Amino acid sequence: MNMIGGIKAKYWGSTEDENDDGKDDDGDDDGDDGDDQDGETIYTDIPAQQVDDCRVDGCTECVEAYKEFKPNEIFLACKDKTQFRYRFKCGSSKDQGRCGVDDYCHWSYPIGDPEKFRSDAAACRPVPDALFFAD
Numbered sequence: 001m002n003m004i005g006g007i008k009a010k011y012w013g014s015t016e017d018e019n020d021d022g023k024d025d026d027g028d029d030d031g032d033d034g035d036d037q038d039g040e041t042i043y044t045d046i047p048a049q050q051v052d053d054c055r056v057d058g059c060t061e062c063v064e065a066y067k068e069f070k071p072n073e074i075f076l077a078c079k080d081k082t083q084f085r086y087r088f089k090c091g092s093s094k095d096q097g098r099c100g101v102d103d104y105c106h107w108s109y110p111i112g113d114p115e116k117f118r119s120d121a122a123a124c125r126p127v128p129d130a131l132f133f134a135d
Helices: none
Strands: 002-004 007-009 041-047 061-067 070-080 084-089 105-110 123-126
Parallel strands (some): 007 070
Antiparallel strands (some): 084 105
């Protein structure tokens, strides 16, 4: 167990729960294995220190989350896998609330959005390390 804000936290895919191997075993793409005894996953708007902390390929928004019936057990979960086009580093006048303290925070929009940087979906977002440090 780790601590986040004074609360016991178990990270997604932790080996501490021997019944949870960290895989999405129920065939959908929601990040859970279908074992709902703890309730649905509730995603917060609190970003991880870095988007890559979720350790999920393609994750573009990693946040703190908890199970519906265990609200004191906080873990990190991938909230979004949308692909974005990133451009300028966000300055202090932009809302950087989606970015963690260790993230590269850049102005972005969803790939394929015809409005591009003028889109309603354009925002400051963390750039995954894979985009910076690709082989």
